[in-house]
Amino acid sequence: MRLLVKSLTLCLVLSQCFTAPSKHKEEHGKNDKEHGHDLHHDAKLDRCAGIEYDAVTANDEGVLYFFKGDHMFKGFHGKAEMSNKTFHELDDHHHLGHIDAAFRMQSDSPDHHHHQFFFLDNKVFSYNKHKLEEGYPKVISEVFPGIPNNLDAAVECPKPECPEDTAVFFKGNNIYHFDMKTKKVDEKEFKSMPNCTAAFRYMGHYYCLHEHQFSKFDPNTAEVHGKYPKMTRDYFMRCSHFGNKSVEDNIKREQCSRVHLDAITSDDDGNIYAFRGHHFLSRTGDQFHSDTIASAFKEVHGEVDSVFSHEGHFYIIKDDQVFVYKVGEPHTHLEGYPKPLKEVLGIEGPVDAAFVCSGHHIVHVIKGQKIYDVDLKATPPAPVKERTITTFKKIDTAMCGPKGVTVVIGNHYYNYQSVMTMLMGRIMPEQHKVSKDLFGCDH
Known part of the structure; x- marks a missing residue:
């Protein structure tokens, strides 16, 4: 029993x-x-x-x-x-x-x-x-x-x-x-x-x-x-084998990551700065450097929406605010910033991408399938032209450099000779890998 x-x-x-x-x-x-x-x-x-x-x-x-x-x-x-x-x-x-x-x-x-x-x-x-x-x-x-x-x-x-x-x-x-x-x-x-x-x-x-x-x-x-x-x-998660790697490991991780970029920009000399999560990767010639955003841009606090370069300054857009840094070692945060995005560029957020081509003072701001041209010399700044992007439904980020306009979507990018070519083109240009063709990773 x-x-x-x-x-x-x-x-x-x-x-x-x-x-x-x-x-x-x-x-x-x-x-x-x-x-x-x-x-x-x-x-x-x-x-x-x-x-x-x-x-x-x-x-x-x-x-x-x-x-x-x-x-x-x-x-x-x-x-x-x-x-x-x-x-x-x-x-x-x-x-x-x-x-x-x-x-x-x-x-x-x-x-x-x-x-x-x-x-x-x-x-x-x-x-x-x-x-x-x-x-x-x-x-x-x-x-x-x-x-x-x-x-x-x-x-x-x-x-x-x-x-x-x-x-x-x-x-x-x-x-x-x-x-x-x-x-x-x-x-x-x-x-x-x-x-x-x-x-x-x-x-x-x-x-x-x-x-x-x-x-x-x-x-x-x-x-x-x-x-x-x-x-x-x-x-x-704060993981020792992510956050405390050697400099070489951090660079390799950012070079070869297939996670999409949050922002990318190119300065007048063709140096590239890419932002992903809490980190950024820079490429000067064949030399790479990687660090946390907080170490170089401590006022920003975390991931960014877009970054563009103009006349020796970085304009970092995060939510509805704009941070401006003078490029140097270290980068210098300008007094009075951050300022509202509406005040600096005359548009509302959120922003997917923004870029300025060398020698110009028009910043091209992408929101969804709309692209706005904003005159940085105007007072107050305001969009002077609005157009529609028909080739892509969603762009992660974009930049303008010596090779023209680079549009980044996921782990791939596309090159155009100019903004006009990007807007008028009906045939997709050749697809390139960000990790391999832009940052020199082996895959």
Whole structure:
């Protein structure tokens, strides 16, 4: 009899003896195996090897928690630890699977202020200062009516970034805006938005993680602006074998990377400066140099949208601001900058590319398929001509140098003799590789 009781107890604990796993769990298990991770208890997770995270949220101090299986990473460096070390009660519900989604609500309402919500299958857990609130876990429909089970991702959107304190939920192509006060749900389908496996808010910006990459998006419209996707580990992980490489390794990495460029420019002498993520690569003749943007342009703080050179100065465009540096060793940040993009160029952001051809004072600014000519000598500066680019739907960056106009898309570029040739041409010019033909990598 004792043997029978023990056997039945073991079966109930495992919860696999009589019930087949759900399709949702099977799919997650398949994904976990495909990524080569043993996710239970003794898992050896390496954040620098590239991980598709299940959920991301912040604590009360703004430190991000990255969840994978029953493990979590705290902040941008350090090893994985069991999630139940911080959120003890999650260990009592292993049969629910891994965390599907999570967010921390910043709200004026005392009911939700600084509460962390975790979603597992059809359950939601609410924590306040790492303690599970009384009565939880609850079914999702009880706390968030109209929100489906088995979510892909979730993120908070406090006022005034959203009209009201809102939780944004993701499942497949559907996005749900949940008003935390009225509990009204606005459901939309965004096929252009990547299917997020996790989402989070950091320093007022919103990020959707998908596979090993991320895209920055607008929480109200779900539109992605800028040059995305980008690699998650290059921005949100501090990895010794990425950040502390030798100078030669850093140069080789930037030369041979196939990740698209954020910006590129050429000065009057034909020297090239390319910007990607938090790094830049310069080429003077056959000599290459690579460093972080913060080391050479410390006022910029992170990735840039576009860069152009004019009369011995770099104009760096980031969001709706323009930074200007006098070229030298070191580059000198001009007093009074940054200034609004509207004030400097007379146009609104965001900007995809901008370039000036040597000996000219017209900066050509590309936004989508529009190109604007702005006279830098005019006061105040303003677009003097607007035209349409028909050859390309989306340009990552562009520059003008001794060989004419270079248009960069992904890891490829195209050369044109002039801006007019680029606009009037109907036949695509020869395609070249950025890594191989522009930066001399062997592939």
